[in-house]
Amino acid sequence: MDWAGVTGSIFGALGDACAYRTIGGVASTVQAVVRDGVEVVDESGQIVERVRVASIDKAGLSDAPKMGDTLTVGARVYVVQRLLSDDGYAVQVSLS
Numbered sequence: 465m466d467w468a469g470v471t472g473s474i475f476g477a478l479g480d481a482c483a484y485r486t487i488g489g490v491a492s493t494v495q496a497v498v499r500d501g502v503e504v505v506d507e508s509g510q511i512v513e514r515v516r517v518a519s520i521d522k523a524g525l526s527d528a529p530k531m532g533d534t535l536t537v538g539a540r541v542y543v544v545q546r547l548l549s550d551d552g553y554a555v556q557v558s559l560s
Contacts, residue, residue, distance in 0.1 A: 471553040475521040483536040494524030
């Protein structure tokens, strides 16, 4: 199965086209979904915080997300705080 194609189709249907800029200034257009109040849990299953999270189709990224990169959704600019997950096809980052 072509998982990259499946991921692209899902983000194409549910995501928004957003501008992504690395701290080095490299700009790209990515498909992303931004959600508020996502629960982050620790190893014991306890909720340690609630954060704003962007799920991004990795196909549009030139490099792994880093703290200080920006994601622009419409007129709103978010700053990447940290990488939460990377399954090889999509990444999740916390935003401020």
